[in-house]
Amino acid sequence: METVIEMKGITKQFPGILANDSIDLEVTKGSIHALLGENGAGKSTLMSILFGLIQPDSGNIKINGQEVKITDPNVATRLGIGMVHQHFKLVHNFTVTQNIILGAEPCKQFGIVDLKQGTKKIRELCKSFHLEVDPEALIEDISVGQQQRTEILKMLYREAEILVFDEPTAVLTPQEVEDLMKILRSLAASGKTVVLITHKLKEIKAVADVVTILRRGKVEGTYKVSEINEKEMAAKMVGRQVQFAAHKKAQKAGDTILQVENLTVLDGRGIERVKGISFDLHKGEILGIAGIDGNGQDELVYAITGLLPVKSGRILLNGEDITELPVKNRFEAGLGHVPSxxxxxxxxxxxxxxxxxxxxxxxxxxxxxxxxxxxxxxxxxxxxxxxxxxxxxxxxxxxxxxxxxxxxxxxxxxxxxxxxPELLIIVQPTRGLDVGAIEYIHSRILEQRENQKAILLVSFELDEILALCDRILVMANGEISGEKKASQTDEKQLGLLMLGHKSGETYDQP
Amino acid sequence: MISLKEKRWIPFLAVILGLVAGTLIVILSGRSPLIMFATFIKAGTGIDLLKGGTFNPRLVGEFLVTTMPILMGGLSISFAYRTGLFNIGAEGQIIAGGVAAIGAGFFIPIDNQFIHSTICVLAGCLAGALWGLIPGLLKARFNVHEVVVGIMLNYTAMYSANWLYKQMPLNQMTRTENVPVSATLNVDFLRQLTNNSRLHLGFIHVIIALFLFWLIIEKTSFGYQLRATGFNKEGARFAGIKVKRNLVYSLMIAGAFAGLGGALLTLGTYGYGRVITAFDNVGFDGISVALVGGCTMLGNLFAGLLFGLMKVAQPALQIASIPKEIGDIISSLIVLLVALQYAIVLYRNKIRDWFKKARGQK
Structure with a gap:
């Protein structure tokens, strides 16, 4: 097997922190190599060095056996290194093709852009790598998963051989995650090398061949994924044993704390984002709101906390109508808010x-x-x-x-x-946090439940929702597309509800 | 990011670099920089090193007289800026404060100087606050940018003030009669103490204003809300702080500080109202003061004294046959360097790296 990336003794000092401490990394051609570590472990710094965004203080890099100096991203592109950033860098009112060819446009005579040729090449790429995306669609009209594929196509179009993915699943639905995993495998199968930055152990287990674990700027070790389990990976990444499943005691829900009745909310631009939603929340209960980002969860939360006016409907806290109260009075009436x-x-x-x-x-x-x-x-x-x-x-x-x-x-x-507070609204409490911090915050949320507080948990992470909640409401397109008991559902069913399939009826229980 | 420590030393570095640049320019124009520095010292302390260290307290008095309104302009800009607002309307608030103070001087008949002058000063503060209320309300209600309204209100204030002054007892077409002595801040004691300078009681008001600024911003729960709003408006709103109301209060208080500056100018420095055709730039100088002073109380005090010095030294520079513009050049360079603080830190880091490398190679 041929080594495609070889980083040796990479050291990078930032003021007050040694981000990379003589890191060695070898990546084999055609493999999927995961880079695992807590926040601040040095994964992003290392990849930024590889992509030429940051210069290391010492150490050297070999690409395909050749020693190289990557002074800026253009050099990286020339060396066949491409990167999909966590936040996509796309022009929203351009088509997929226009975005992909931007900066590397195929030209006819007199510098006229040859869109047709670009589209043709992109269609071929889609076919050979099984990427489903319409080259002529506008970015703003396609899903996040398709936008990500556009980013991948951008790299393939530039003939990248090494593809770096920075936390690629953070923004995807479970179904989209599965699709992405397939794409990653097909990329590797066709000889491309994939580097996957993540702190999700499950994904590494599912798709990666090799994992390098970083902790506090140092390499903790490189392992074959087949020879290490999730628990061991987590322990190596955090430096101690990690409790996985949040321990939830069985308990009965008490009196009603929050009642939402027929709530309709417009966003700042006057678009109806919450469409006549009703639900109750009780003492000692965690109610989860699952859904893909942007399906009205923000507006629902803002309406309850008083940050957005309500168009119609009522919100009752402890039986008292708080629909018209200012934010501060709601806090005083027993509301707590951890914003996303x-x-x-x-x-x-x-x-x-x-x-x-x-x-x-x-x-x-x-x-x-x-x-x-x-x-x-x-x-x-x-x-x-x-x-x-x-x-x-x-x-x-x-x-x-x-x-x-x-x-x-x-x-x-x-x-x-x-x-x-009697009612605690928590939105995305663990976004971007590492295993240790997630474990801690989850335990504090469950403790509130034991103290008979009512908790409304909004999260895009189904793992989190399933682990913590008693009941789950799924929001799609401003409506509740389903309500499930956490003990009687799973990711797949919730995923379908998130896409708007009412009550997950197209789903066959295996 | 620039750390807090760096934020503190940058203004000092800027002042030093500004003076160095001023020195070079004076040398290039064939004059002696020593005379320039001696003139600055003379204007600031009254001690004339070129004449064997003779002391003239009048110069100190004039230095303070020039500094006080600029300092108040600085406080006004700073107060609004701590709430995330740019009170470019300070100039107009100063004019409004000045005309209200003079009006109260003419039309409220009280003989006791303490009571009368205090009422006049408060009238100035109130007028400034009302002039600040307008952009505040427009911002809170209709989200109109305070800079646009402020600039327009500067002109409105100037022309309205000119008209109002002309309705008062006029001495010439360009100025009113002197206001009754009871309305002024002038006392013989200070005049005698400072060899007939225009030094007036306004320094007491300035000290009170500095204290109030510090107290409100740093110590009160009201100031806490304002600072939260200034750092992160959305964050403040999410925490239940009434952001819009605070914007209005903030511009009113900033206006009151500026109005006080205007009152000091008319009741103290001049003793009459002036019909002006162009701005005095006291409010605009306040922007420089606030910027260099980092919008803190102490920073404003030091920066105000510095800019006051650069202004008051200009005639003396000219007498010493050094172009008086050197004062403006140094002031502007200091402002420029503070505004370029990111570049300063960047270059400092580059120089540091370069030294490190040079040392490493040896």
Missing amino acids: DRHRHGLILDFLLKENFIIHAYNSDFAKHGLLDEATINQKADQLIEEFDVRASLGRQTITRNMSGGNQQKAIVAREIDRS
């Missing part, structure tokens, strides 16, 4: 950590005569940092922006849970 976008919505990143802890009670619990009460603030901050294991270099005085994503999320969860 922790940087833009959950935190004031430029605030000190302690300042972020008091954002709901700056003028009540933490102020005397209008002046901030520093002593109480410091005390509360230290208490939360201790209790929720929030790690920050300067403790309560750390600027929140300088903290890691996992610790930022812990800070939000700490703040909201500490207020002990």
